Amino acid sequence: MGIKDLLRFMKPYVEPIHIKKYAHKRVGIDAYSWLHKGAYSCSMELCLNTEGDKKYQYINYCMHRINMLRHHNITPVLVFDGGNIPCKALTEQQRHSKRKDNRELAMAKLKEGDTNAAIEMFQRAVSITPLMAHQLIQILRSENIEFVVAPYEADAQLAYLSSLDADKGGIAAVISEDSDLLAYGCSSVIFKMDRYGNGEEIVIDKVFDSVGRLPSFLHFDKELFTGMCVLAGCDFLPSVPGIGIAKAHALVSKYRNLDRVLSVLKYDKGDQMPKDYFTSFREALAVFQHARIYDADSKRLKHLTPLGETLLNYSDEELDFLGPELSSSQASAIAEGQLDPCTMMGFNEFPSCNGQPKKSIAVNNRSMKQEATTEGCFPIVSSSKPGTKKITVVDRTKPEPSLERLSNLKQLISPSNNDIHVNPAKRSSVVPNNNPFKRKKESTVLNECATEHSEVTEVEDLEMTPNSQKSVESKKKVTSGKKAESKSESNKNTILNFFSRV
DNA sequence: AAGCGGTTAAGAT
């Protein structure tokens, strides 16, 4: 993943930092990396789609980290991946097939009765689905945490936000595990951040300005750096055999011009180079430089950096390697988490009653997209008539799963029955019935065919910083102007107890 | 000296 060996190569420029360095700043988060780490603890449940609380532990993980950031007065901005771009199709395909193999191995182990071995395989089989992202997004909405779904690569969106001033929605740093961020020109990236906020930072300007440190980037600029990354091998294009990060750096240092590097490469390695390497290289470079990103200000797609003369002359089809252009309404519906960027269908509707045409926006849809379509409605079954007042309902017949694990958590759930909650505005503020971050108000059926469907009414901030006994100040959120009542003092200890055990 | 395949140890949840 990312640029081959880049982080190892950049080791001399890595500085250990604590996230509190960014107190009172906005910090972007590559949501995929957290979702993926969080999914480890519930990989089997996710793969088998087992009903129960455990399946949602990845949300738990993400919220812990978000609350840690908030504890340090950092404003988190979560950025989710959107559709796949064509030149990443091969990488995606390889990952998908590996996961499929591991899934089959896991199922075999399960059949044998070797659960431990099965879990190990399931951990290699989990993929992050748009549905999982959507479920986290619903919590983020209710917690008023900023997020955006990128039209394509989250990394590109993060790099864009990194280029903006804070008052224009910009971010001061990015938390990620992916070295691609540097190739996209992100100014400050924090890798390997742990649960306490310790991480390793690379600041790109320090790299360019550093005198006497090796490897030297003194005569590099962003374009040369990105070129070096593409030469070394990235998700969009494998490297020419025999070229790794060190050779790529040496070539770019020596010639200081990517065209010259390419012609030298052709001369030296012409026989081992794919015929279309030159074209592929230019496209990969262009993705890193001019990826399509969502501009929240104009509510349109834009390019990460403006297209140069050559690319400006390209037709729409010729620019499709950046991912197809999207209309303003599509782009903003995706960005705001209402449209599944892979299927272009709404999250809260049945596929059958969704009027959106299924535009193919990507060569390869995400793996396990069937979850995103057929199960995207789970556990929501609500009216699709626009403008109709929605009545939300919790199915009381369904037992709460894993109650023994959630004995404390259960106390968070409001026992009040027959509490009708009409909420026409928030079509999408729907969370799983057993979302451990919510106290739920339950509603009765008033109309239509609604079945199980819970409505967010209140959110607790969760203290999880082990070093600190001070609680993060609880920020109560209100849906539809409904004031949330606080039971936080009586519940805080039980919350603390619960999360100290997790 | 660097790339690259293979192996092994450590880390996370």
Add this chain to the structure above:
DNA sequence: TTAACCGCTT
């Protein structure tokens, strides 16, 4: 899954 290391090859 990554990071580090080994040994072989270019």
